[in-house]
Amino acid sequence: MLLTISTTHQPATELGYLLHKHPDLCQSFTLPFGQAHVFYPEADTQRCTAALLVEVNPVKLARRRGSTTEQYLSDRPYVASSFLSVAIAQVFNTALAGRSQERLQLAQTPIPLVARLSVVPCREGEGLLRQLFEPLGYFVSTTGHLLDENFPEWGQSDYYTVELQHTLTLAELLSHLYVLIPVLDEHKYNWINDEEVEKLLRHGESWLNTHPARKQIIKSYFQRPTYLTRPTLARLLQEENFDPDQAQEKYTQQEAAIETPLHFNEHRINAVVATLKHYGAKRVIDLGCGQGDLLTVLLKDSFFEQVTGVDVSSYSLKLARERLDRLPLPRNQWNRLQLIQGALSYQDERFHGYDAATVIEVIEHLDLPRLEAFERVLFEFAKPKIVIITTPNIEYNIKLKNLAPGKLRHQDHRFEWTRAEFQTWAERIGQRFGYTVEFQAIGEEDSEVGSPTQMAIWLG
Numbered sequence: 001m002l003l004t005i006s007t008t009h010q011p012a013t014e015l016g017y018l019l020h021k022h023p024d025l026c027q028s029f030t031l032p033f034g035q036a037h038v039f040y041p042e043a044d045t046q047r048c049t050a051a052l053l054v055e056v057n058p059v060k061l062a063r064r065r066g067s068t069t070e071q072y073l074s075d076r077p078y079v080a081s082s083f084l085s086v087a088i089a090q091v092f093n094t095a096l097a098g099r100s101q102e103r104l105q106l107a108q109t110p111i112p113l114v115a116r117l118s119v120v121p122c123r124e125g126e127g128l129l130r131q132l133f134e135p136l137g138y139f140v141s142t143t144g145h146l147l148d149e150n151f152p153e154w155g156q157s158d159y160y161t162v163e164l165q166h167t168l169t170l171a172e173l174l175s176h177l178y179v180l181i182p183v184l185d186e187h188k189y190n191w192i193n194d195e196e197v198e199k200l201l202r203h204g205e206s207w208l209n210t211h212p213a214r215k216q217i218i219k220s221y222f223q224r225p226t227y228l229t230r231p232t233l234a235r236l237l238q239e240e241n242f243d244p245d246q247a248q249e250k251y252t253q254q255e256a257a258i259e260t261p262l263h264f265n266e267h268r269i270n271a272v273v274a275t276l277k278h279y280g281a282k283r284v285i286d287l288g289c290g291q292g293d294l295l296t297v298l299l300k301d302s303f304f305e306q307v308t309g310v311d312v313s314s315y316s317l318k319l320a321r322e323r324l325d326r327l328p329l330p331r332n333q334w335n336r337l338q339l340i341q342g343a344l345s346y347q348d349e350r351f352h353g354y355d356a357a358t359v360i361e362v363i364e365h366l367d368l369p370r371l372e373a374f375e376r377v378l379f380e381f382a383k384p385k386i387v388i389i390t391t392p393n394i395e396y397n398i399k400l401k402n403l404a405p406g407k408l409r410h411q412d413h414r415f416e417w418t419r420a421e422f423q424t425w426a427e428r429i430g431q432r433f434g435y436t437v438e439f440q441a442i443g444e445e446d447s448e449v450g451s452p453t454q455m456a457i458w459l460g
């Protein structure tokens, strides 16, 4: 499979700096499924073309997967597929990230670029190719190929040569190709693993949210939901045989039976939103967003400029997405929202750069040994100016008629804290990471046992 990228931005040979591959050389790279070669069919100051040739080795593949004749007979070695994305990520890693040691400014400048994919399979026809690339501003030209030139009466094949022209940064072009080529590849699940799927989708975040074919694109990655949920989550949680989606759903219903009649959730959300507004936090990341109760309220309120939800459960994220999609928002408002799958006990740079982080009824779901990792992820690395955490007040449980004595409110809760326990923890964090902390009771306050929910607000 062959991808060429050309530019007429002058001096055109600067493309070599952007791709980190010298125009005078032909370089080869070994990939898990074959070889990639980078060379320049033309390189002068007027025009420069870099070629990425990916050779898929069917024998290597068959060994990787267990052999059947299908591998030897497939079109894999010849057409642009998920392999090309993997090759782009490995061979043009720096360019894809928009970095360049020697030409950083050029890497961030839109330049005229033409990408040409020699053969792209597209069973749904060239319409899909246009739907994917035209909304991103590309001028798309396609050439269909006959099934067999010796037998024109057999008609057209599903294969196209595609040329994409646009003025944009090289990183944007690579990111578009990286995310969209696998959409055309119906067999991607056989070849790319779940970690790669995560990486792919993460790359599209900045532009996918406003893409009119967003649903179709994401659906093409999520066609097999179990593929994403089970192994990804097991890895993230480092626990085998744990199906968080199923467990969560059951326990959440039980918790709702206890809390809903008393409007705890409503009170929590009102208190959190009021606090965010009080401190002028316009860019908010909701960690452990669940099915998006808070996100829904934030997104409807134009005060909030950026609203990001993070959850480890792809099932919850899917429900959140469906729910948020039903909000009657103008099209240009959708880029305020991002949903990302992630675990709170792992450092993640996607959590950086927010005014405030909210963590609503989540910490009690974390194992105590993991809580410390979470504290560092949030207060040491992500470091938002404001952190709001709510958690049940265990002292109040005796007032809950639907809760058996001695039980926690949700079966997945690893602990519930008294007010003193929560405040000691919150103050210790404040001291350790240089935040001041204040507390607020949420819901009706009882003179003896306090309020149903407790909230801490840290200011950095």
Ligand code: SAH
Binding pocket: 248, 287, 288, 289, 290, 291, 292, 293, 294, 310, 311, 312, 313, 316, 342, 343, 344, 345, 359, 360, 361, 362, 365, 366
């Ligand atoms: N904040 C939401 C959901 C609370 S339920 C609300 O108030 O309605 C707790 C959520 O935390 C669940 O959606 C669960 O999937 C998520 N969660 C639990 N452990 C997590 C972890 N380690 N990383 C990320 N999310 C986690």
